[in-house]
Amino acid sequence: MTLAIFLSVLIISILLGLPVAFALLLSSMALMVHMDLFSSDILAQSLVNGVDSFPLLAIPFFLIAGEVMSSGGLSVRIVSLATTYVGHRKGGLGYVAILTSILLAGLSGSAVADAAALVSILYPMMKAAKYPEGTSMGLLASGGIIAPVIPPSLPLILVGVAGGISIKNLFLGGIVPGLLMGVTLMLVWSALVRKEDLTVAPKASKADKRAALKDGIWALFLPFIIIGGIRFGVFTPTEAAVVAAVYAIFVSAIVYRELTLKKFYKVLLNAGRSTAMVMFLVGCAMVAAWLITVAQLPQQLAELLGPLVDSPRLLMAVIMILVLCVGMVMDLSPTILILVPLLMPIIKMAGIDPVYFGLMFVINTSIGLITPPVGTVLNVVCGVARVPMSTAVKGVLPFIGAYMVLLALFVAFPSIITVPMQFVIGK
Numbered sequence: 001m002t003l004a005i006f007l008s009v010l011i012i013s014i015l016l017g018l019p020v021a022f023a024l025l026l027s028s029m030a031l032m033v034h035m036d037l038f039s040s041d042i043l044a045q046s047l048v049n050g051v052d053s054f055p056l057l058a059i060p061f062f063l064i065a066g067e068v069m070s071s072g073g074l075s076v077r078i079v080s081l082a083t084t085y086v087g088h089r090k091g092g093l094g095y096v097a098i099l100t101s102i103l104l105a106g107l108s109g110s111a112v113a114d115a116a117a118l119v120s121i122l123y124p125m126m127k128a129a130k131y132p133e134g135t136s137m138g139l140l141a142s143g144g145i146i147a148p149v150i151p152p153s154l155p156l157i158l159v160g161v162a163g164g165i166s167i168k169n170l171f172l173g174g175i176v177p178g179l180l181m182g183v184t185l186m187l188v189w190s191a192l193v194r195k196e197d198l199t200v201a202p203k204a205s206k207a208d209k210r211a212a213l214k215d216g217i218w219a220l221f222l223p224f225i226i227i228g229g230i231r232f233g234v235f236t237p238t239e240a241a242v243v244a245a246v247y248a249i250f251v252s253a254i255v256y257r258e259l260t261l262k263k264f265y266k267v268l269l270n271a272g273r274s275t276a277m278v279m280f281l282v283g284c285a286m287v288a289a290w291l292i293t294v295a296q297l298p299q300q301l302a303e304l305l306g307p308l309v310d311s312p313r314l315l316m317a318v319i320m321i322l323v324l325c326v327g328m329v330m331d332l333s334p335t336i337l338i339l340v341p342l343l344m345p346i347i348k349m350a351g352i353d354p355v356y357f358g359l360m361f362v363i364n365t366s367i368g369l370i371t372p373p374v375g376t377v378l379n380v381v382c383g384v385a386r387v388p389m390s391t392a393v394k395g396v397l398p399f400i401g402a403y404m405v406l407l408a409l410f411v412a413f414p415s416i417i418t419v420p421m422q423f424v425i426g427k
Contacts, residue, residue: 002035006027009023013027021285024288024338025288027288028291031295046286047287050282055161056161057238057241058152059157061238061242062152062244063274063275065247066107067113069248071267074222074256075104077215078216079096080212081216084209086099087204092200093126094131098139100118102179102182105146106150107248115145115381116381118140123137131196131198132196132395138395139185139189140381141381142370142399145366148362149359150179151171154278155332155365156174159358160358162285162286162337163341163344163354166355168230173355176420176421181403185399222251225244226240226244278333289337301346312352313411315350316357324368326368327367327369327371332366343357353414356417360410363407363410364407
């Protein structure tokens with residue numbers, strides 16, 4: 001009964017157009033009334049306690065680093081570097097987009113920011129070179145969703161907080177799956193452009209490559225500083241966020257000299273707004289998570305999925321299908337904050353590695369960012385490029401299919417993720 005009340009109020013609120021944060025708050029209040037626990041003091045205290053978390057401090061600093069990256073010239077130099085090294089291949093701009101996606105993922109951790117940067121810089125070049133419009137849009141959108149998987153990643157931070165999972169291990173474990181997503185895109189793009197009549201750019205000279213590397217080396221250092229610092233225990237993920245922000249500001253303002261005070265004010269304003277939205281959503285979700293625990297909803301869900309607990313792979317397959325369906329109609333962050341606390345007890349009962357589950361969850365919900373009808377990243381790239389949604393949907397389908405196959409492989413063979421993860425983490 002309690003599970004039905006929580007889900008029905010939540011779904012009805014979202015269908016009525018209520019923001020997800022308020023829908024979560026309303027469903028939590030409905031649970032409190034049902035359990036005769038309603039108190040405005042408890043509600044307010046739980047809301048504040050929900051965001052009183054040291055790991056969440058990483059969010060504003062990573063957001064600042066991402067905004068600085070866009071405003072301070074780091075994104076442009078990453079694109080220029082990738083173009084110089086792989087732009088001469090057939091369909092070269094597509095490979096540039098994929099390589100840039102991987103590199104930008106190690107800088108910002110935001111799928112929307114990365115996709116918008118890719119489209120604004122690369123789409124005009126692809127259009128001028130007469131690349132297929134729909135396929136180009138599909139590739140740029142699909143490349144953008146690598147960002148939530150490769151550290152630094154805001155969704156991995158949310159999964160760590162919501163599920164009580166080590167954010168350090170999530171960060172280090174996300175490297176290999178993120179790279180495999182990039183390889184998957186390269187294979188699909190290669191098959192799609194094989195028969196296309198595309199102009200091939202001349203190969204860059206060694207001098208041009210050295211110049212591009214020299215200009216972009218400062219931007220390339222950032223992901224190595226973050227990952228290396230976390231891996232060798234120099235700083236925590238939260239401290240890494242501060243290091244990333246300070247480094248990005250230093251490079252943009254002192255080295256590249258493109259970050260002015262006026263731009264920096266906009267950076268802080270945008271990062272502040274984004275942080276406020278994320279933190280309020282997290283606070284509301286943590287209220288819901290507390291009430292979910294009090295109402296013993298995980299135990300009720302465990303009874304429904306009980307027969308699958310003894311078969312971890314089958315359980316993961318069912319959960320991934322559920323998450324995929326939810327991710328198609330709900331944005332990434334709310335999906336994480338609603339479902340992860342609900343599913344974690346079942347995952348532990350089945351003996352599934354929590355880090356593996358967290359990574360799979362983020363990969364799955366990231367795919368939801370490019371699937372209609374919601375498809376946040378797909379909407380962003382269409383808006384930036386001013387391309388009809390129908391064109392982008394047709395172009396993105398082969399990449400969604402490839403990601404589904406990769407996700408299925410991760411479910412069938414968990415060692416693809418867990419073995420490299422244990423090696424990187426150092427277990």
